Amino acid sequence: MELFDEKDQINxxxxxxxxxxxxxxxxxxxxLVSSKSWDKNIGMKIxxxxxxxxxxxxxTHKSDIITLKFDQNAKPEFIKINYSGIPKDGLIISNNMYRDRTFFGDNWPNRAHYWLPCIDHPYEKATCEFIVIAPQHYQIVxxxxxxEESILKENKKLTHYKNEVPLSTKVMNGNRCSQICYSIPREI
Structure with a gap:
């Protein structure tokens, strides 16, 4: 996930x-909450x-649900979703009391889907990795x-956290999650 100083959009x-x-x-x-017809600036666009x-x-991405369809004989093992937008909730983008810009993941109990493609139900669990590209002066937790934490070009840095314990999205706190692993047991 990429964060910016000058705008609330996330990539x-x-x-x-x-x-x-x-x-x-x-x-x-x-x-995943989609952009709404009444406010195209808020929500995520795939x-x-x-x-x-x-x-x-x-x-398809309708009514805040992504439905992925594929051939029964060619089920993808890995699915990559590229998206961007301004989260309405879940990922709180604001200034703290010192007027420092902050990004805070508040996914409780099921608000991760405002900024993260996931199965956002308290009973579902997954392992995850948080890989964040942000301005160099940000501290990522x-x-x-x-x-890993490494300096990139253009005054940016990459920070990588990995969690191997399956968690519900409600407790996947931090700033971003870029890899999730689910077991899909049923047809939808």
Missing amino acids: GETIISVKYKPDSVSSFQLD EKITDKDGKLITY ATGLKK
Whole structure:
């Protein structure tokens, strides 16, 4: 996920690892608040959804639900969703009492889907990684163990946290999540 000083828009890339049960689904759904007709500036807009080889995956994004559809014999193991937008909720973008710009993940109990493609239900659990590209002066804190912090070009830095314990999205606190792993048991 990429954050900016000068705007509230976030750019996201979520990679989902899917484990299918035998004779299971040809489609499944994820939650993600979409841009609304009454305010196109708020909500997330999907740019594309691909498999690990870059092949486009058919999807619809209606009523805050992404429905992914694929051939029963060609179920993608990894799904990459590129999206951007301004979160209405869940990821709070504001200034603290010292007037410092902050991004705070407040996903309780099911508000992660305002900024993150996921199955946003308290009973679902997944492992995750938080990879954040932000201005260099930001301090990034997230769920998991810090794996990397490196300086990039243009006064940016990359911070990477990894959590190998399956968690509900409501407690995946931190700033961003760029990889989620789900087990999809049923057809939708």
